[in-house]
Every structure is written in C-alpha cells, then in structure tokens.
Amino acid sequence: MSVLVTGGAGYIGSHTVAELVAHGEEVVVVDNLSTGHSGAIYALGVPFYHMDIRETERLREIFSRHAVDTVVHFAANSLVGESVQDPLKYYENNVAATGRLLEAMVESGVQNIVFSSTAAVYGEPARVPIAETDATSPTNPYGDTKLTIERMLDWSYQAYGLKSIRLRYFNAAGAHPTLPIGEDHRPETHLIPVVLQVALGQREHVAIFGDDYDTEDGTCVRDYIHVMDLASAHRLAIERMRSGEGTAESFNLGNGTGFSVRQVVEVSRKVTGHSIQAVNAARRAGDPARLVASSSLARSTLGWTPQFADLETIVASAWNWHQAHPQGFGE
Ligand SMILES: NC(=O)c1ccc[n+]([C@@H]2O[C@H](COP(=O)([O-])OP(=O)(O)OC[C@H]3O[C@@H](n4cnc5c(N)ncnc54)[C@H](O)[C@@H]3O)[C@@H](O)[C@H]2O)c1
Numbered sequence: 669m670s671v672l673v674t675g676g677a678g679y680i681g682s683h684t685v686a687e688l689v690a691h692g693e694e695v696v697v698v699d700n701l702s703t704g705h706s707g708a709i710y711a712l713g714v715p716f717y718h719m720d721i722r723e724t725e726r727l728r729e730i731f732s733r734h735a736v737d738t739v740v741h742f743a744a745n746s747l748v749g750e751s752v753q754d755p756l757k758y759y760e761n762n763v764a765a766t767g768r769l770l771e772a773m774v775e776s777g778v779q780n781i782v783f784s785s786t787a788a789v790y791g792e793p794a795r796v797p798i799a800e801t802d803a804t805s806p807t808n809p810y811g812d813t814k815l816t817i818e819r820m821l822d823w824s825y826q827a828y829g830l831k832s833i834r835l836r837y838f839n840a841a842g843a844h845p846t847l848p849i850g851e852d853h854r855p856e857t858h859l860i861p862v863v864l865q866v867a868l869g870q871r872e873h874v875a876i877f878g879d880d881y882d883t884e885d886g887t888c889v890r891d892y893i894h895v896m897d898l899a900s901a902h903r904l905a906i907e908r909m910r911s912g913e914g915t916a917e918s919f920n921l922g923n924g925t926g927f928s929v930r931q932v933v934e935v936s937r938k939v940t941g942h943s944i945q946a947v948n949a950a951r952r953a954g955d956p957a958r959l960v961a962s963s964s965l966a967r968s969t970l971g972w973t974p975q976f977a978d979l980e981t982i983v984a985s986a987w988n989w990h991q992a993h994p995q996g997f998g999e
C-alpha cells in the first residue's frame with residue numbers, strides 16, 4: 669500500500685513526503701517540475717515520475733505498479749497575484765488538471781485523496797478567526813479554483829464514493845529541521861523568504877503591498893504556519909481515511925494568531941540581526957486584509973497539534989535554510 673504525492677518536488681509537498689517516509693510510509697512522487705526542484709527529490713530518495721498529472725494513462729499504470737490507496741494532491745499553481753493576471757492558467761492547471769487526476773483515481777479504484785486547499789477560499793472574512801463553516805467567497809481566481817475543486821470532491825464522493833480531506837492551509841513558512849529542503853519559489857513572491865532575501869543582501873528592500881488596510885498598522889494580517897506542522901496534518905488525514913473515517917471534509921490549518929506584514933518584518937529583523945529595509949508600495953490585487961484560522965476542528969478531529977507555533981521559531985527555521993542554501997536548490 670503506498671501514497672502517491674502529486675507536487676512532491678515542491679515546497680510543502682517535499683516536506684510532507686519527508687514526514688510520511690519518516691513514519692514508515694511507502695511514497696511515490698509525481699511532479700512536472702514546473703515550479704518544483706529535482707534537488708528536493710534527491711534529498712528525499714523516493715521513487716519519482718517526472719510527468720504531468722494530466723497524463724492519466726501513466727497515472728493508472730503507477731497506481732497499479734505501486735499499489736496506491738491514497739493520493740496527496742499538492743500539484744497546482746498557487747500565487748494570488750499571478751492568478752489575477754492570468755486566471756485561465758489557474759483554471760487549467762488547477763481545476764481541469766485535477767479533473768484528470770480524479771478520473772484516473774476513479775478508474776483505478778483509488779478511493780482516498782488529501783487535497784491542498786487554502787485560506788483563499790474564504791475571501792474577505794466576515795469575522796476572524798475563521799471557522800470552516802463560515803462563508804466562502806474568494807477574492808481571487810486562485811482561491812476560486814481551490815473552492816471549485818472542493819466542490820468537485822463533494823460531488824465525487826456522492827457519485828463514486830471517492831473520499832477526500834481538504835486541508836485549508838493558511839500561510840506556510842519555515843523549513844525541514846534536518847534534511848536539506850526548504851522554500852525556493854522562482855520568482856520568490858512569498859513574504860517571509862522575500863524578507864530573508866533582503867537580510868541576505870540579495871534584494872535591496874521588501875515592498876509592503878498596501879498600508880491602508882483596515883488593520884492595526886494598515887498592512888495585511890496573515891496566520892503563519894510551519895511547513896512541518898502542515899506535513900503532520902497530512903499524515904493524520906491519511907490515518908483518518910484509512911481508518912474508515914473521513915468522507916468529504918475540510919479543515920483549516922493555522923496557528924490562530926494573525927501577524928501584519930510590518931510585524932513579520934520586525935520579527936525577521938530580530939531573528940536575523942539585519943536591518944531589512946522596507947518600503948511602502950501599492951496594494952497587490954486580490955489580497956484580503958486579514959486571514960486568521962480557527963483550527964479547533966483539525967485539533968479535535970485529526971488530533972493535530974502544531975509543534976512550531978510561534979512566529980519567531982517559524983522565521984528562525986526559514987532563516988536557517990536560507991543561510992545554509994542562499995541559492996536555494998541552485999540552478
Ligand atoms: N505556500 C503556501 O503558503 C500555501 C498555502 C495554501 C495552500 N497552498 C497549496 O499547497 C500546494 C503546494 O504549494 P507550494 O507552496 O508547495 O507550491 P510549489 O509550487 O512549491 O509546489 C507545487 C508543485 O506541483 C508541481 N506541479 C504543478 N502543476 C503540476 C502538474 N500539472 N503536474 C505535475 N506537477 C505539477 C510543481 O512542479 C511543484 O513541484 C498548492 O496546491 C498550493 O495551492 C500553499
């Protein structure tokens with residue numbers, strides 16, 4: 669019995685593969701390396717298929733060869749700003765490609781999927797912390813594609829008995845404590861790595877996208893969650909589905925504390941000891957002002973407890989990776 673991880677060469681996928689392997693799972697990775705890194709796969713030492721999830725015939729062969737019972741599905745495009753500029757890329761690679769993957773699963777009798785959903789499904793929340801039952805109304809195409817996939821999964825459970833656990837991550841950050849894997853998006857657009865690239869002298873400054881939001885200091889508030897805490901939630905979700913539970917369920921994954929962009933810069937100055945220049949810039953289209961999770965459902969249902977909850981620890985973990993690997997996975 670093995671777990672097939674799509675997007676396992678990417679940031680959160682590679683950390684989850686490491687977590688699953690450390691807990692004795694047989695894991696196989698499928699990734700087209702559009703944004704992932706072969707260096708991550710080498711570090712993990714698991715069977716790897718360099719291919720697109722839309723190649724359904726190959727997928728069916730792999731399901732059968734590796735006796736796959738569960739898919740953990742990370743493969744996607746996932747940048748809020750880019751999705752506003754090029755929405756059709758997102759509907760194709762997220763919605764349509766996931767449709768192909770689900771077809772192959774149904775045809776092969778693979779019945780469990782853990783899906784990477786996002787806080788972006790909520791849009792501008794009416795209240796924080798956000799509960800899973802709160803309204804979903806995405807403010808950007810990326811969030812809309814993820815919500816559409818959640819709905820595909822609802823209907824697929826009803827029609828084919830395909831079980832799904834949808835993990836709605838808030839903002840992932842940090843790196844593996846021992847393996848040489850960490851965050852390396854190209855171009856990097858995520859706040860914490862961008863701030864740390866300023867500390868490394870690779871960028872002159874970080875641009876703060878908007879300082880006129882309705883928040884304490886006017887900058888956007890997010891709930892940062894350590895990537896290894898996300899990884900452990902996937903392991904628990906797989907356990908839940910294998911035990912016969914889990915039908916078509918969604919869980920928030922965050923720490924329940926919001927930090928503004930300015931606070932992230934401040935904490936990063938403290939952790940790195942560098943001054944880190946920040947300049948005000950225009951708002952980025954599609955950004956909600958405030959996203960903070962209530963994760964009480966994941967705690968009570970999955971038995972999930974984040975281990976690296978405070979922001980200083982999360983930034984320090986990312987800083988270790990960036991200092992040791994200033995060029996990420998290299999060229
Ligand atoms: N990074 C975050 O803070 C965050 C927060 C919420 C949700 N998510 C979701 O988590 C998942 C992983 O995010 P990440 O930051 O690790 O991104 P990432 O870009 O590092 O990883 C995505 C991986 O999927 C692969 N991929 C993309 N399209 C593919 C396709 N059609 N076929 C095969 N492989 C394909 C890429 O090569 C890459 O390795 C995404 O689904 C994203 O939407 C991320």
Ligand SMILES: O=c1ccn([C@@H]2O[C@H](COP(=O)(O)OP(=O)(O)O[C@H]3O[C@H](CO)[C@@H](O)[C@H](O)[C@H]3O)[C@@H](O)[C@H]2O)c(=O)[nH]1
Pocket residue numbers: 746747748785786787788837838839840857858859860862874875876877878888889890929952955959
């Ligand atoms: O150079 C930068 C980069 C980001 N930000 C701001 O920092 C916050 C966090 O931005 P970023 O790190 O890009 O993450 P998000 O846009 O919040 O999106 C991440 O978190 C979402 C969940 O909340 C996921 O769904 C997405 O995939 C993931 O990219 C936002 O308010 C940005 O406007 C800046 O001010 N300057």
